[in-house]
Amino acid sequence: MAAHMSPFHYDAWFDLVPLALIEFNEHGRVLRANSALSATLGYATPAGTHLADCPPAMQRLCGWDAPLTLLTLGPEDPPLHAHVIQPRHQGSAAKLCSQVWAQAESDSSQPTRFLCAIKEHSVQAEDVEATAHITSDADAAPVPEMGQLLHELSTILESTPAGIAYLRNGRLVRCNQRFERMLGLMPGSIVGQGIVALEGLDPRIDQLISEVSASIRTQGHYESEIELSKPGELARWYALSVRLIGPGPQPSETIAVLTDITHTRSQQAQLEALGRDRNLQADRMRAILDSVFVGIVTLDDRGIAWMNQSARRMFAGNLSDFLGHPLSTVATPDLDHPFRLTDYLDDLRDGQSHTFECQVVGRDGRVFWVVGNAVVTYGEANQRHVTYALLDIDRRREAEAQSAEAQATLQRIIEMAPMAIHLVDARNLHLIQANQTAAEFMAVDLHTAIGQPPEVLYGPERGKLLRADMQAALNEAHMVHREYKVPSKTNGHLVWDVNYLPLVGDDDNTDQLLIVATDVTAQRAAEQARLEAAIAQREMLVREVHHRIKNNLQGVAGLLQQIAARKPEVAPAIAEVVGQVQAIAQVYGLQVGSGGPLRLRSVVDAIASSVQRTFGRTISVLVDGAHVDDWQLPEAESIPIALSLNELLTNALKHGPGSTPIQCTVQANDTAVRINIRNPGYLKEGFSVDRVPGGVSGLGLVRALLPRRSARLTVTQDGAYVLTSVDLAPPGIKLAPPQQTQAQHESTGRQTTLWPQ
CATH class of the missing domain: 3.30.565.10 (Histidine kinase-like ATPase, C-terminal domain)
Structure with a gap:
C-alpha cells in the first residue's frame, strides 16, 4: 500500500476490504476501523477510541508504544513494521504483523492521519520465544493513566526547541525529531542504534564522542559548544549537555540535550565586533581631536582625564603633567575664574553646554585669552564627565583691537573727507549713517536725518527722483553713476557727482547701499570754460579757413x-x-x-x-x-x-x-x-x-x-x-530749433537739474 494513499471517502469500501485496517490521527484518536480488524483481534475498536486506552498489543501494532518514532513518520517515508503474538481459542496463538503509513494532507493545519494494516501469519516456535515478553493483552496491560502520560511527554518533547535524546548502555533508545534534524539525519534512522553510528558524520563528532565518554566516566556530565555543518547549509553552533542519570558506576542511562545557539553566538560576535569598533572609533576620534586646532580637555571626578595635542601645546606641557589635576591649575589668580568657580556646571543637563571667555596661564608663563564651551555628559552609573573646548583668541583679540582702531581712523577720515558719504538701508532706503558733508548734499540737519526716507531728506519731488536712482542701483546689483545740478542759495547751482554702490552681506544678499557724492561745481565750470574756449578757437580757425578759401576761389x-x-x-x-x-x-x-x-x-x-x-x-x-x-x-x-x-x-x-x-x-x-x-x-x-x-x-x-x-x-x-x-x-x-539757453556740458554720467526744497 503506497505511503501517499488518499483518504477513504466511502465507509462501505473501507469495510469491504478483507485486510484489517484502522485509521487514527497524530493525537491517538481512532477515526475508523473495519470489520476485518474486529474479526482479527476478537474485539471491536469503535471510532473516537484513544489508542492509549487500547490493549498493549493494539498500541504496538499501531506504533503508539513509540509515539516519538511514529510522529516523525512522513508521507514519503517507508511504513513502520511491528508484530505481536495474539492468543486464540484452545491454547493456540496467531502472529499479527502490521504496517503503518502516514497519509499526505492537503491542509497542513489539520492533524496528521495514519493508516495501519494488520495481517495474521502462522506462529513458529522461535516467534513465540522472541516475543515472549508480550504473549497476550492480559499479561502486560498498562494502566490507562500511564498511556496518557506517555502521550503528553511525547508531545512536550516534540514541541521543545532543543534536541533531546535518551541513551541506554550507549544505544540511542529515543529522541525527538529536532535532535535528528540538528545532526542532519533522516527521521527514525538513528533510533535503536549505538552511539558509534554517529561517527563518520563529521570529524568533530568523533572527537566529541571521545570527550563525552571520558567526561561521563569521570565526572558524570559533559558541557560544551560545538559547530556542525550540514551539506549545502551554513554551519551552526550548538550547546551540548550530557548527564548521567540513575545509580551505578557505569554510565547505563544518559540524557543528551542539543540547543541551537547560533543566534546567540552571532550576537556575541557582533557585540565583540562592536566592542572592537568602539575601541577603533575611540582611537580614531582621539586622532581626529589631536589634529584640530581647538584644545579639548576631558575631566572626570578625579580631575583632568585626557587632553588633545592642541590643549597640550596651549598649556605648554605633556598629558602626564596634568592627569588628575583640576583645570584651575592653568587659571589666572582671579577668584571668579570659570575654571575655578564651576557652579554653572551643576545646572547643565546631559549634552548642554556653557560658553565663557577667560585668560589662561601656560606652564611656560604665557598668559593668553581663550573662548570655550563646557559640555556635560553622563556615562555609566550616572557618572558625570565635563569636556572643555578651548580656542586661543589672543590673536583674534589683537585683531579686534586693530580693527577697532582702524575703524575709528576710517570714521575720522570719513568725517573729514570732502565727499558726501552716507549709508542707506536697502530694504526701505532709510538713512543709516552719514558724514557732515552729506548734510550739505541733503541740505538738512544731520542729527534729524538718520532713519528718514529720501522724500523727507530731499523733499517730495527730488526724493522721488533719487529713490528711483537708488532702486535702479539695487536692481542692477552694480555701481550706478549719476550727476545732479542742485540750485544753491548763494552760487546759483551746485553740480554733484554721485555713485550708488550696493553692498552685499554675508548671506549674498544686498542689505545696504553706499552713496558717495562729490561737489564738482568748480570742476564742471572749469570744463565748461575750457570747452567754450576750444569752441571759440575752432570757430575762429574755421572762419579763417573759409575766408581764405573764398579769397582763393575768387582769385x-x-x-x-x-x-x-x-x-x-x-x-x-x-x-x-x-x-x-x-x-x-x-x-x-x-x-x-x-x-x-x-x-x-x-x-x-x-x-x-x-x-x-x-x-x-x-x-x-x-x-x-x-x-x-x-x-x-x-x-x-x-x-x-x-x-x-x-x-x-x-x-x-x-x-x-x-x-x-x-x-x-x-x-x-x-x-x-x-x-x-x-x-x-x-x-x-x-x-x-x-x-x-x-x-x-x-x-x-x-x-x-x-x-x-x-x-x-x-x-x-x-x-x-x-x-x-x-x-x-x-x-x-x-x-532750426527755437532759441534756448545752451545746456551745461556733461562730462560723465547723466546730469539732472534738481530743484530746491
Whole structure:
C-alpha cells in the first residue's frame, strides 16, 4: 500500500476490504476501523477510541508504544513494521504483523492521519520465544493513566526547541525529531542504534564522542559548544549537555540535550565586533581631536582625564603633567575664574553646554585669552564627565583691537573727507549713517536725518527722483553713476557727482547701499570754460579757413575771366565755370560769419547777387512764409544746393530774352521749402526735365547735384514764362530749433537739474 494513499471517502469500501485496517490521527484518536480488524483481534475498536486506552498489543501494532518514532513518520517515508503474538481459542496463538503509513494532507493545519494494516501469519516456535515478553493483552496491560502520560511527554518533547535524546548502555533508545534534524539525519534512522553510528558524520563528532565518554566516566556530565555543518547549509553552533542519570558506576542511562545557539553566538560576535569598533572609533576620534586646532580637555571626578595635542601645546606641557589635576591649575589668580568657580556646571543637563571667555596661564608663563564651551555628559552609573573646548583668541583679540582702531581712523577720515558719504538701508532706503558733508548734499540737519526716507531728506519731488536712482542701483546689483545740478542759495547751482554702490552681506544678499557724492561745481565750470574756449578757437580757425578759401576761389574766378578775355572762343564755357566758382565762394563767404549751419535764405540771396553781378541783369528775390528764415542747410548739402541755384538762375538769364527781371520766390512752411524761378520764354515741344541728360552745366548738372531723397526739380510752361521749381524737404534741409539757453556740458554720467526744497 503506497505511503501517499488518499483518504477513504466511502465507509462501505473501507469495510469491504478483507485486510484489517484502522485509521487514527497524530493525537491517538481512532477515526475508523473495519470489520476485518474486529474479526482479527476478537474485539471491536469503535471510532473516537484513544489508542492509549487500547490493549498493549493494539498500541504496538499501531506504533503508539513509540509515539516519538511514529510522529516523525512522513508521507514519503517507508511504513513502520511491528508484530505481536495474539492468543486464540484452545491454547493456540496467531502472529499479527502490521504496517503503518502516514497519509499526505492537503491542509497542513489539520492533524496528521495514519493508516495501519494488520495481517495474521502462522506462529513458529522461535516467534513465540522472541516475543515472549508480550504473549497476550492480559499479561502486560498498562494502566490507562500511564498511556496518557506517555502521550503528553511525547508531545512536550516534540514541541521543545532543543534536541533531546535518551541513551541506554550507549544505544540511542529515543529522541525527538529536532535532535535528528540538528545532526542532519533522516527521521527514525538513528533510533535503536549505538552511539558509534554517529561517527563518520563529521570529524568533530568523533572527537566529541571521545570527550563525552571520558567526561561521563569521570565526572558524570559533559558541557560544551560545538559547530556542525550540514551539506549545502551554513554551519551552526550548538550547546551540548550530557548527564548521567540513575545509580551505578557505569554510565547505563544518559540524557543528551542539543540547543541551537547560533543566534546567540552571532550576537556575541557582533557585540565583540562592536566592542572592537568602539575601541577603533575611540582611537580614531582621539586622532581626529589631536589634529584640530581647538584644545579639548576631558575631566572626570578625579580631575583632568585626557587632553588633545592642541590643549597640550596651549598649556605648554605633556598629558602626564596634568592627569588628575583640576583645570584651575592653568587659571589666572582671579577668584571668579570659570575654571575655578564651576557652579554653572551643576545646572547643565546631559549634552548642554556653557560658553565663557577667560585668560589662561601656560606652564611656560604665557598668559593668553581663550573662548570655550563646557559640555556635560553622563556615562555609566550616572557618572558625570565635563569636556572643555578651548580656542586661543589672543590673536583674534589683537585683531579686534586693530580693527577697532582702524575703524575709528576710517570714521575720522570719513568725517573729514570732502565727499558726501552716507549709508542707506536697502530694504526701505532709510538713512543709516552719514558724514557732515552729506548734510550739505541733503541740505538738512544731520542729527534729524538718520532713519528718514529720501522724500523727507530731499523733499517730495527730488526724493522721488533719487529713490528711483537708488532702486535702479539695487536692481542692477552694480555701481550706478549719476550727476545732479542742485540750485544753491548763494552760487546759483551746485553740480554733484554721485555713485550708488550696493553692498552685499554675508548671506549674498544686498542689505545696504553706499552713496558717495562729490561737489564738482568748480570742476564742471572749469570744463565748461575750457570747452567754450576750444569752441571759440575752432570757430575762429574755421572762419579763417573759409575766408581764405573764398579769397582763393575768387582769385581763381579772376584768372578764368582773364583767360576768357584773351580767348573769346572759350569765353562762354569759362563764364559758366566762373559762375560756379563764384557760387562756391559765396557759400564759404557766408560761412565766415556764421557760427553754425547756413540759413537757406542767405544762400539764395548770395547766389542771386553773384549771378546778377556776373550778367548785369536784375534778379528779384521774394520770400513768403512764417518759417522762411528758420530753414537751414546741412554742411554737406550747402555747396550742392548753392551750385544748383547758380545753374538755374544762370539758365533763366540765358533763355530769358530782353531786360525783364528774373523772379526768384522762396516759399516756406513748417515742413518744406519751394524755390520758384520765373523767366520769360517757351519750352520746346514735348520737353521733359526727366529726359535731360546729365552734364557739367545746365539742367543736367542740377539733376546730378540735387539730393534725390529730399529734393525734386520741375520745369513747366506758365503762359509766356518758364517756371522752374525746386522742392526741398528734410533731411536735405532742416528747421532750426527755437532759441534756448545752451545746456551745461556733461562730462560723465547723466546730469539732472534738481530743484530746491
